[in-house]
Amino acid sequence: MTAPPLLEVRDLRVAFPGERGDGSAHPVDGVSFRIAAGETLALVGESGSGKSLTALALLRLIPPPGRIEPESRILLDGQDLMTLPEEGLRAVRGQRIGIVFQDPMSSLNPVYTAGAQVREAVTAHRTLSAKDAKERAIALLAEAGIPDPAVRYDSYPHELSGGLRQRVLIAIALAGGPDLLIADEPTTALDVTVQAQILELLDRLRESHDMAVLLITHDLGVVAGRADRVAVMYAGQIVEEAETRRLFRSPGHPYTRALFRAIPKLETAERLVPIPGNVPVPGRWPDGCRFHPRCPEVLARCPRDVPPVAEAGPDHRSRCWLVADRGAG
């Protein structure tokens, strides 16, 4: 990757005060990754892995009493968002980085029409006449695949189906013409049939708008064929990162392998193997490798020593002793 990345995140750590004042917990604990312009990176992990907080952190929308540790670096086209004052951040939000949240119903204000909210997003970063703004809003609704956009413009959120609401949110996210679109579990709250439609829409829009996409999901099935690269998150850290095809063909981390085993496949009649144990809670990470209590391939040194990030192949990194030892040897 020789082109300078659109987004570079280095050592992102988010702190939340611990219960009863015993220090802080770090649900996001040293996350680093890059996204090039026009590229799609999938951030995969179970709930509790810290992926949604990572997305919020990129826009510096971590709710108090949480905060981003000052050593974190979030570089957008080389500019560090950590040092940006509030007005600068506002210019970034919506205009350079757009975000679509998980539950469309709770992301839309129930007392304004869908069209009004899209138009609001349009005029947030540009001054347009009322007529132009409305036209642009309707165009965005159409782009998001909403039928009869001129009519739907006047609909209230509660009058729309879940799929349509999500499309409205996508239209809103596109309004500022962002370079990076973060989609945080964009289909989890939707019916299965609608999920595929929304994902395809995101694909098309990515190409037509030449956007980079950070796709956050817990579902590996969503990732295949859609993401250029995948980063797997566990216990606040990225445990593996690789090009999609490579990850699917030869996953380089026991957690990733376990995730694959837990996906139902149509072709083979294998039994589903759930991952034993529970996701650890921030502030009470296990010692050594955080996955060791649940790892089926655990070694003697795993509970003691924290594994480094090692090369598992070309542009393929993994945080595992199995890989580190192999590479060293």
Next chain:
Amino acid sequence: MTAWLVRRSLQAAVTFAVAVVFVFILVRLTPGDPLQRLTDDRPMSPEATAQLRARFGLDEPLAAQLGAFTSGLVRGDLGVSIEHYPERVTSLLARRLPATLLLGATVLLLNFTLGVWLGVLQARRRGTAIDRWLTRASLAGYAMPSFWLGIVLVAFLSLRWRLFPAAQMTDPLLPHDAGTLTRALDVLRHLALPALTLSITTIAVTMRHQRAALLSVLRLDFMRAAAARGFSERRVLWAHGWRLTLVPMLTLFGLWLPLLVSGSVFVETVFNWPGLGSLAAGAIAARDYPVLVGASVLVIGTVIASGALVDLSYRLADPRVRAT
């Protein structure tokens, strides 16, 4: 919408009827003879008393009295005042209504500007010293008897420091040819203390409701979503957050009207403000119960009407309610 309007109006009418009948029966059934007090003050011959009794229909059976009352009510006739005889109750009420409306509107305005703003401030600064002290201050204001506060304010701001007039709505010494502006300013100067008194004692209710309503909204996801679109903090707070509290705040209006009504009785008495409240207080002293009943009917009607209006604005303000 029309179907709802019809239903709601019917409901209001029924409630009004129930309330009026209740009031009527209440007065007629309580021990004590309304004419007793009158004849104590102005000794009359037994024939005159009997005539008066007949005049007010007090010698008729209850049902007949109720009938006479309701038929009068339907015609818009609330009877004749005992104290201000022979002035009709309706004309008395009409004469005194504007002053109360002016006072009420002013207090309403203050509540819905200052009260809202302070409530929003409290919600934003939840848990801080400002929040706690504002709560304590407003509770202290609410705990003050309005008549006492009025007396204290008159004593210091008016009598001692001569900042405001002590009583009434206008200056009786104002020259006849005084211009409209002068008159208006004169009224405003007289309005200041009564409005201040009534506002201090009621603003706590507004603040508390606004604070609670905004707190429950601030927690919602779409506030974060709005911020993520790059809107300014002010826009997110007011256009999105506060806008959603508008509907719960409308309920406040229904709570608030009875407060205003009772408060005005005391405040108008203390400041000699020529409104319905002081009329009622005077009627008490004179045992003029046609006026009291008439004023009650008027107040009941207003409260019911405003309740219906609040419901109407609910439907207009929240599109989700319209769907039901």
Next chain:
Amino acid sequence: MIGSYGALVLRAWHRPSGRAGVLALAVLSLAALLLPPALPDPAAMPDVLAGALPPSSESWFGTDHLNRDIFSRVMHGGRISLAIAGLAVLLSATLGALVGVVSAWVGGWVDVILMRLVDGALAIPRLFILLLLLVVWEQIPLGALILALGTTGWFATSRLVRAEVLRLREEDFVRAARGLGAGGWRTIVRHLLPNAAGPLLVAATLAVGDVILLEAGLAFLGLGVQPPTPSWGGMVLEARPLILSAPWTALFPGGAILATVLAVNLVGEALQAALDPRSA
């Protein structure tokens, strides 16, 4: 039910304003309850020609225009005001709970009619009902006054209790109890009431403050408690002409009302916060 009140009070104790309120209320009530026998006769006018005297070591709050000791009168008046408010609220809370439970539990026509009546009653400002009542009944005995205050204050409470019962009825634990065969009354008493008690008690506490203000206001208008029985409202009325020459005559009775109602409201707010921490 007393148990859950106790638990709430304990939680309210942990908040500084709640603690202040509870302490103040305790002090005021105890003072009003226990002090009066030890105080000079509130009707005594030792030196009536001396009139109103400022606070001094002999008379802590000074004397009124008839040279009666104000501190004594405030305490005696307080005893009466608190008794009236307490009993009236007890009555209205009980009535409101009764009507609310019946309306919600029986439902159907009974519910509709009861709630329509409540709507009608709520449309009449409470002060006006009391004014109408007291105007024609001049020498109202204390018991009847309490009755009047109590029977005019239960409407909003009944709505509140009804809403709580309706909500709780749909809760799983109630269905479970009924599934186990618990009959109507049993369910109500053992399951619904304790849970509805919280909001009811908060409302009742706040109502005490409202009744004190109301009763004082009536006294100011010359209704309700009549002279020579000392009452805070009546004292303010008598002090009005002296406001500049002898401000203490109005300040102390009014201040007593303010202090008591404020204390009661602080306790109520703390109870509310203990009940529903998210609203704090």
